[in-house]
Amino acid sequence: KGVLGVMVNSIALITDAVHTAADFLSSIIILLGFKLSSLPASDKHPHGHGRVEFIAAFIISLMLIVAGAGFAFSSYERLFANTPVQGTYLVAAILLVTAVVKEILAQFSLELGQRIKSSALDADAWHHRTDAITNILVAIAIIASMFGYYWVDAVLGFGVSILIMYTGAKIFRETCSKIIGEVDMKEVSSIKKMALEVENVWDVHDVIVHDYGAYKNVSLHITVPRDSSLTTAHDIAVEVEEVLIRQRGYVVTVHVDAANTDSPPLGS
Numbered sequence: 001k002g003v004l005g006v007m008v009n010s011i012a013l014i015t016d017a018v019h020t021a022a023d024f025l026s027s028i029i030i031l032l033g034f035k036l037s038s039l040p041a042s043d044k045h046p047h048g049h050g051r052v053e054f055i056a057a058f059i060i061s062l063m064l065i066v067a068g069a070g071f072a073f074s075s076y077e078r079l080f081a082n083t084p085v086q087g088t089y090l091v092a093a094i095l096l097v098t099a100v101v102k103e104i105l106a107q108f109s110l111e112l113g114q115r116i117k118s119s120a121l122d123a124d125a126w127h128h129r130t131d132a133i134t135n136i137l138v139a140i141a142i143i144a145s146m147f148g149y150y151w152v153d154a155v156l157g158f159g160v161s162i163l164i165m166y167t168g169a170k171i172f173r174e175t176c177s178k179i180i181g182e183v184d185m186k187e188v189s190s191i192k193k194m195a196l197e198v199e200n201v202w203d204v205h206d207v208i209v210h211d212y213g214a215y216k217n218v219s220l221h222i223t224v225p226r227d228s229s230l231t232t233a234h235d236i237a238v239e240v241e242e243v244l245i246r247q248r249g250y251v252v253t254v255h256v257d258a259a260n261t262d263s264p265p266l267g268s
Contacts, residue, residue: 005017016135018071019160050215051212057174064168071160087143096139102129103132106132134163192207199239200236202229205220217253221256232260240254
């Protein structure tokens, strides 16, 4: 793409080439992120290194924002210069074929990211998808330039840059939210529901979910009948742990509270 972009003097294609190169670099970063996140826990990092994956996604977002901003400025300058572009149908066809390939990669990354709950792979998937979209836009610009509409190349180059920056900003916001400690209330509700299905669990509260990338550490309080023996209460807590581990693979800590009444709350 870079060679073709220089040959036909297309800022949109050169921008797209850098975007594709960023895809390659982001994949390297993700591989390194997975490698580092798989390191065993240590005294300094007792919960492992899973959050390195979030840092990998964070780096990808910054790469996108910086690259997009640089090419937005270049496209703006070329718009007023009306720089000639020598497009060909062959170049446009290559871009359209590449767009299909990039969308296949995006679908693969999305499916794998959802399967292993990886924010870095989700980010990489959107990186591939924006590249596919930009390929189509650049192909349009190349064809337009063949009919003398050189300004289309600059305009779509600017549009591609905005799309790249938007994607970067989206990944940046989502990754920062996870690093800070985002709470998924649907997940919390699901944990409560699973715990309440265990016999003699009257209430579930103070659910806390810590996302460590490779796994999630969950702590929660359950309320059991106040006449339960210590052994019975312990068995109930163990059953709650086993349910959450079996169904979600969490690392679970359950704290037991005795009910302050002799009757369970409505709905228990």
